[in-house]
Amino acid sequence: MAEFVTGVTFGGNQWTPAYVTDINQKTCIGCGRCFKVCPRDVFDLVEKAEALNPDDFDDDYGDFEDDDDNSMVMSIKDGLDCIGCEACSKVCPKDCFTHVHKQAA
Ligand code: SF4
Ligand code: SF4
Numbered sequence: 582m583a584e585f586v587t588g589v590t591f592g593g594n595q596w597t598p599a600y601v602t603d604i605n606q607k608t609c610i611g612c613g614r615c616f617k618v619c620p621r622d623v624f625d626l627v628e629k630a631e632a633l634n635p636d637d638f639d640d641d642y643g644d645f646e647d648d649d650d651n652s653m654v655m656s657i658k659d660g661l662d663c664i665g666c667e668a669c670s671k672v673c674p675k676d677c678f679t680h681v682h683k684q685a686a
Contacts, residue, residue: 585683586684587685599665599667599680601623601657601665603657603678604657605675605676605678606629606632606654608675608676609654610654611653611655612674614673615655615669615678616655617672618671620666621659622658623659623660624658626654626656627653627655629654632654632656665682
């Protein structure tokens with residue numbers, strides 16, 4: 582049986598954290614809800630064009646060369662700080678998040 586990292590509620594019940602591993606930036610609308618609710622500062626809002634087409638950006642200046650789409654999407658800035666609370670997924674209107682349980686050591 583797979584053993585996952587678990588936490589304990591104040592009442593003593595076990596729960597299994599589900600850590601964020603990915604955001605679907607093609608469906609993200611950049612609403613910022615996940616950013617606001619995350620207690621661990623895991624996210625960062627970035628330009629959608631750069632996130633989806635990193636090869637089109639100049640390394641020195643970050644200028645987008647192909648079009649002028651500068652709408653924003655969410656990105657994972659520091660995924661190792663995620664505590665797996667799933668608050669981000671609960672508020673996301675576009676079901677953008679992928680979560681995983683962590684194998685216990
Ligand atoms: S699961 Fe919780 S800690 Fe992790 S990214 Fe989402 S809101 Fe932040
Ligand atoms: S809540 Fe969902 S749609 Fe809104 S910025 Fe976060 S990932 Fe994107």
